[in-house]
Amino acid sequence: MNIYGASGHGKVVYDIVKSRNLQIDAIFDDNVEIKKFLGLKVTHKPTEDQLASPSVFAIGDNMIRKSVARRFTGAIAEALSHTSAIISDNIKMGAGTVVMPGAIINSGSSIGEHCIINSGAVVEHDVQLEDFVHIAPNTVITGNVNIGEGTQVGTGASVIPGVKIGKWASIGAGAVIIEDVPDFAVVVGNPGKIIKYLNE
Known part of the structure; x- marks a missing residue:
């Protein structure tokens, strides 16, 4: 490898x-x-x-x-997880995704290709992550959340159940997301507020 x-x-x-x-x-x-x-x-x-x-x-x-x-023109590795991660047998993970030490991914979740589930992050049941998403350390994504391609969810952020976050958004460290987030939005604070939009 x-x-x-x-x-x-x-x-x-x-x-x-x-x-x-x-x-x-x-x-x-x-x-x-x-x-x-x-x-x-x-x-x-x-x-x-x-x-x-x-x-x-x-x-x-x-x-x-x-x-x-x-x-890249070479072969891509299947999803990799650290042996200390806790991952349900009832999930899907795309090629190139990495799951760091101590992370948890619960039943019914679907993780896209080339995602990062970082150290100590929690991805609850029935979460949908598109390709190239990064869930930072100690973040909590609760059940039935959908997160679009390329979005970064910052360290220690929390996302309540059922929220939809768009593509290439940026969720600040420690933010609490209680409502849907549009594409390219930058959200910070508790409760999370949009402060700007990234250039598409």
């Missing part, structure tokens, strides 16, 4: 891979200044043989992760 991204986020993905006793074949990064990562050589131009091994993208920024995933 390959890890694409030799940064801090990559270190946590590395730990996930090692927790599963999977072999790390190569580390990729576009930054040619990065030569080593946790004692391993960093590759900047993968070979065809390397690309044949499944890769997971260890890139925290949702937009960059999508850009890299869309132009």
Whole structure:
């Protein structure tokens, strides 16, 4: 297995891979200044043989992760979770998604491709996450919530049941979301209020 991204986020993905006793074949990064990562050589131009091994993208920024995933020509790893995560058997997770230590995903939820469920996050029953969503550490997504592509839900945020959050929105750290959030909205506070919109 390959890890694409030799940064801090990559270190946590590395730990996930090692927790599963999977072999790390190569580390990729576009930054040619990065030569080593946790004692391993960093590759900047993968070979065809390397690309044949499944890769997971260890890139925290949702937009960059999508850009890299869309132009990547190699094999993509199936969803990966740390052994300390608690994940229902009755869920779906797309390729490239990573679930960090201590996270919980409960029954009936559907997680898209290349999502991040970060350390200690809770995703309750029947939640729908589209591709490239990032649920930050210690966030709580309660039941029947829908979150659109590329949205970031900040550290310690809470989302009440049944809420719909649009695509490429940004939910601030500690925010409490009690009503629907439109596409590209930036929401902060308790209760959450829209303070601006991101450029589409």
